[in-house]
Amino acid sequence: MKTPLSGLLAVTLLGTAGAFAAAGPAAAVTAPTAPHAVRAPHAARAPHAATVGFAGTVALDDCSGSVVRMPDSQGGDPALVLTNGHCLETGMPAAGQVITDQPSDRTFSLLADDGSQLGTLQAVKVVYSTMTDTDVTLYQLDSSYDSIQQQYGTAPLTISPDHPVAGSPIAVVSGYWQTVYSCSIDGFVPQLKEGDWTWKDSVRYTSTCNTIGGTSGSPVIDTDTGLVVAVNNTGNENGERCTVDNPCEVDANGNVTVHQGTNYAEETYGIPACFGPGTQLDLTLAGCALPKP
Known part of the structure; x- marks a missing residue:
């Protein structure tokens, strides 16, 4: 997982500063002024x-993370923030655990x-948090999309309802590091395993998206459409097999491969189908395939 303290299992999973599968939510830290805390060089984009x-x-x-809306969200709806499941402030959800409607005062x-x-x-x-099949947390804010727009002059990002496409150019935008990583979707992984967790149909980046701890939860934006297609969450740091901070790929035939230095994200196209009017979560809606409690 890509948290700031990536690699420290006692603190978090995969070092979320760049992935939900590298270091789960770490203790509160202040983003240091490191060399990475700048935009990626133009040549690498x-x-x-x-x-x-x-x-x-x-x-x-x-x-x-990012402020996100569904394709049919209205301006008066309560706004949502998207990040990783392993970034949940109360600790990473266990394998098989789904959390909904939990009070939060996070800022x-x-x-x-x-x-x-x-x-x-x-x-x-x-609103929703899990590390089963995917790695997402969605928070509801005390403000609407319109009120955020009026107060700050900024609009939310929109989650695409369509499956991402291999080869598409993407940008991984880390608010923690104020860094934009640019690359393309290399392909999709039937199962990505890390420690006790398994994610399905994960996005694999091409080599130029060298995300680091703290980038966990970053929106992955298709730069052709401007829509969110995934949420950044992990990478294989040390070449280990299926351990925390070292996810392994499992293909459709059960073959396991390890790709040291490769980073990943979890698709988000399935989220809109689970939200009804007013950005209200409804896991019983037709077409909603998110794991249920």
Whole structure:
């Protein structure tokens, strides 16, 4: 997982500062002014990625995230923040665990397009969180999309309802590090296993998305459409097999492979089908395939 303290199992899974599968939520830390805390060099970016900034993204105390809307969300709906399941402030969900409707007073730093801080957003509850099949947490805020737009002049990112496409140019936008990583979708992994957790149909990046701890929860944006297609969560750091911070790939025939240095994300296209009017979670809706409690 890509948390700031990646590799320290006692603290978190995969080092969420860049992945939900590298270091689960770590203790509260302040983002250091490290060499990575800048945008990726222009030469390393995909052709369209230069247009992707930090508008709509947030920084957590140990992870990254974004203010997101569903394709049919309305301006008066309560706003949502998307990050990793392993970034949950009360600790990483166990394998098979699904958390819904849990009170939360977590705060998020809302960023402007240039990465500067616009203000602080306040959660009222955890709408949904799991590390089973996927690695997501969705928070509900005490403000609507319209009120955020009016107060800060920034709009939410929209989650695509369509499966991502291999070869698409993407940008992984980390609010924690104020860094944009640019690459393409290399392909999809039937099962990605890390420690006790298994994720399905994960996104594999091409080599230029060298995400680090603290990037966990970053939105993965298709730079052709501007839509969120995944949420960044882990990478294989040391070449180990299926251990924390070292996920392994399992193909459709059960063959296991390890790709040291490769990073991954979890698809988000299935989320909109589980939300009804008013951005209200309803896991009984037709087409909703998110794991249920």
